[in-house]
Amino acid sequence: MDWRFYTPLAEWFPCPSHEETNPDFDLWAFSWRPSFHTQSSTQNNPWLDEISVNDPFVYLIQINAETGRKKGLKDRDIVYVENKLGRKIKGPVKLVEGMHPEQLGIAGCHGHWARGIPIARGKGQFFDDLVITDKEHTDSLTQGSDACVKVKIYKATGR
Amino acid sequence: MELKAQSKWSWLVSAYLFLAGLGAGAYAIGVVAGFSGGEWAGVSKIGISLGFPCVLVGCMFLIGDLGTPSNFWRAWRRPNTSWIARGTIIISIFMVLGVVHAAFWVWPFHSLEDAHGARNLVGVLGIIFAFGTMIYTGILLGAARPIAFWSTAMLPLLFLISALSTGAMAVVLTSSLTGTTHGGPIARLAWFDSLLIILEILVLFFYLQATHRVPESRASAKLVLTGSVAPLFWAGVVLVGLLIPLVLEILPVGAATGALALPASVCGITGGLFLRQVVVSGGIHAPLRAGRFEIGLPA
Amino acid sequence: MPRYGFVIDLKRCYGCYTCQVVCKASNHTPKGIDWARCVPAEAGQFPAALRQMIPLVCMQCAEPACMEVCPTGATLQDENGIVTVDKELCMGCKYCIMACPYGARQTVEKWTTYFPDAEGDLDPYEAHAKNAWEQKSGYGMATKCDYCMDRVSEGRQPACVEACPAKARYFGDLEDPESEVSILIRRERGFQLNPEFGTDPSCYYLPPR
Numbered sequence: 156m157d158w159r160f161y162t163p164l165a166e167w168f169p170c171p172s173h174e175e176t177n178p179d180f181d182l183w184a185f186s187w188r189p190s191f192h193t194q195s196s197t198q199n200n201p202w203l204d205e206i207s208v209n210d211p212f213v214y215l216i217q218i219n220a221e222t223g224r225k226k227g228l229k230d231r232d233i234v235y236v237e238n239k240l241g242r243k244i245k246g247p248v249k250l251v252e253g254m255h256p257e258q259l260g261i262a263g264c265h266g267h268w269a270r271g272i273p274i275a276r277g278k279g280q281f282f283d284d285l286v287i288t289d290k291e292h293t294d295s296l297t298q299g300s301d302a303c304v305k306v307k308i309y310k311a312t313g314r
Numbered sequence: 315m316e317l318k319a320q321s322k323w324s325w326l327v328s329a330y331l332f333l334a335g336l337g338a339g340a341y342a343i344g345v346v347a348g349f350s351g352g353e354w355a356g357v358s359k360i361g362i363s364l365g366f367p368c369v370l371v372g373c374m375f376l377i378g379d380l381g382t383p384s385n386f387w388r389a390w391r392r393p394n395t396s397w398i399a400r401g402t403i404i405i406s407i408f409m410v411l412g413v414v415h416a417a418f419w420v421w422p423f424h425s426l427e428d429a430h431g432a433r434n435l436v437g438v439l440g441i442i443f444a445f446g447t448m449i450y451t452g453i454l455l456g457a458a459r460p461i462a463f464w465s466t467a468m469l470p471l472l473f474l475i476s477a478l479s480t481g482a483m484a485v486v487l488t489s490s491l492t493g494t495t496h497g498g499p500i501a502r503l504a505w506f507d508s509l510l511i512i513l514e515i516l517v518l519f520f521y522l523q524a525t526h527r528v529p530e531s532r533a534s535a536k537l538v539l540t541g542s543v544a545p546l547f548w549a550g551v552v553l554v555g556l557l558i559p560l561v562l563e564i565l566p567v568g569a570a571t572g573a574l575a576l577p578a579s580v581c582g583i584t585g586g587l588f589l590r591q592v593v594v595s596g597g598i599h600a601p602l603r604a605g606r607f608e609i610g611l612p613a
Numbered sequence: 614m615p616r617y618g619f620v621i622d623l624k625r626c627y628g629c630y631t632c633q634v635v636c637k638a639s640n641h642t643p644k645g646i647d648w649a650r651c652v653p654a655e656a657g658q659f660p661a662a663l664r665q666m667i668p669l670v671c672m673q674c675a676e677p678a679c680m681e682v683c684p685t686g687a688t689l690q691d692e693n694g695i696v697t698v699d700k701e702l703c704m705g706c707k708y709c710i711m712a713c714p715y716g717a718r719q720t721v722e723k724w725t726t727y728f729p730d731a732e733g734d735l736d737p738y739e740a741h742a743k744n745a746w747e748q749k750s751g752y753g754m755a756t757k758c759d760y761c762m763d764r765v766s767e768g769r770q771p772a773c774v775e776a777c778p779a780k781a782r783y784f785g786d787l788e789d790p791e792s793e794v795s796i797l798i799r800r801e802r803g804f805q806l807n808p809e810f811g812t813d814p815s816c817y818y819l820p821p822r
Contacts, residue, residue, distance in 0.1 A: 379707075381754055385702065
């Protein structure tokens with residue numbers, strides 16, 4: 156039984172992502188909420204999809220522009236984002252200034268695949284594919300998942 | 315900031331600009347050849363006869379591009395401010411003059427074939443409106459002031475030279491296909507066209523060089539030289555439209571016998587169409603500036 | 614005669630796209646046409662980067678470039694400064710789309726359903742929107758924001774102004790020095806986008822100070 160987290164006062168404990176030593180996995184992936192989408196239900200709304208398609212951030216994987224340039228990426232390149240277990244997601248990348256150089260942002264609750272929601276299907280990326288769910292990555296007190304993941308990003312070269 | 319090219323005008327508009335220029339150019343060359351007389355009579359007849367049909371077909375393409383084609387006849391209504399309205403009037407007058415001029419060779423007007431005075435008058439008027447047609451195609455694009463790639467004085471000049479060049483090559487092509495004239499005049503017309511091509515290359519170079527001034531024209535130049543329009547530009551305009559005809563026309567065997575005139579003219583003519591399409595598809599609006607923020611126009 | 618104008622406060626705007634969607638709902642614009650649009654912008658470099666949403670409407674310019682280039686005379690300006698398109702006269706040459714510096718004019722060729730996989734006729738809501746659109750405008754012709762003149766003539770505000778949750782949009786008479794829009798422009802140093810094109814737009818922006 157792991158009693159480490161049962162402290163009387165609130166303390167910050169680093170999640171396993173902070174202890175990642177492999178330098179290949181240099182980016183922190185996190186999910187963010189577009190202000191006009193709600194949970195996983197609004198992605199099939201045609202009007203919201205119409206705005207999301209033209210919004211440069213919602214359906215794209217955001218990374219810092221300098222980081223992206225160092226990795227040889229440019230806007231709208233198709234990339235793979237992979238976690239250390241080899242789970243990966245694919246999508247177009249967007250180089251932005253409003254992102255920390257070590258961060259990678261994906262709009263959460265997108266990436267639907269069900270045929271019954273044709274407007275949402277295939278748009279955006281499914282962030283939860285990167286989240287690792289095992290005992291090590293779950294808070295023993297609250298059952299919360301560690302929602303930040305260390306990932307690596309590379310261009311999808313037609314493989 | 316993503317600057318995207320305009321997407322509303324494409325091949326149909328380019329075909330219209332190209333054919334209007336070609337027809338007017340061929341007509342202008344035909345009239346000048348007619349004034350020279352003698353052995354140029356055949357060339358003159360071909361050039362003048364090409365004027366009206368080419369411009370008419372061009373207008374068909376333009377009407378095909380309209381969102382509400384049934385309203386096309388209203389296009390002349392605002393000549394005080396609109397270059398499309400002015401162009402409609404100029405082209406309509408040119409087409410009428412082109413028909414009248416070509417009619418002199420056609421039954422039942424054969425009797426007027428020797429009415430040189432009348433023919434020359436029509437020719438002079440026609441040449442004025444032919445030049446108007448060739449130049450206005452460039453000015454009309456330039457009236458879209460936010461598109462820096464188009465709103466430059468070099469564009470009407472480029473289109474004028476291209477129109478004269480494609481017009482000359484259309485005359486050469488028609489002559490080769492119908493076997494009506496060969497040798498002297500055609501070979502000299504091909505030589506004259508090679509001068510036009512050299513001039514066109516120079517003007518094209520200066521036109522592209524001038525795009526460095528503002529970000530939207532730089533983005534246009536980048537799109538045309540290294541972006542998605544680059545294959546059409548380098549292969550279609552530079553290689554097929556300019557270099558191949560130039561080389562074929564100045565080669566001694568080509569210049570003397572006109573044997574290479576056919577491939578040279580086919581290449582040059584298609585190059586003229588590609589040039590219009592490159593310019594039209596490279597048009598990018600100026601970014602909007604709100605203080606420190608810049609945005610490209612939304613798609 | 615009032616000259617109607619907009620003021621959009623960039624500090625209050627937080628980029629929720631409400632104006633874009635409400636305009637669509639209120640004016641029944643088809644897929645591919647948005648009379649009010651929001652474009653996100655970034656400035657600066659990390660760590661001093663800023664993000665700002667820039668909402669766009671038709672600027673109803675005092676010297677409209679679209680009216681200048683329209684060959685058929687379909688584009689006219691009424692006495693309140695609103696630039697109108699007569700759907701019977703427009704031939705769809707798209708010259709105005711090229712000439713407008715603000716991208717305010719759009720055109721579609723037909724009604725595209727939002728549910729292409731659905732079989733059968735349009736659902737009743739989309740059918741209603743399609744009918745309403747065909748009354749107001751049509752296909753193959755230029756359309757643009759009209760400052761909701763039908764609402765304004767009833768004494769209401771344009772749909773996007775009323776709906777903005779941040780209260781970032783204002784509508785009023787630019788000729789009246791005591792109107793809310795005039796006071797805001799003076800007090801907060803309102804500016805126009807790209808005044809160098811010389812069209813004198815009627816939509817002013819307050820700086821994101």
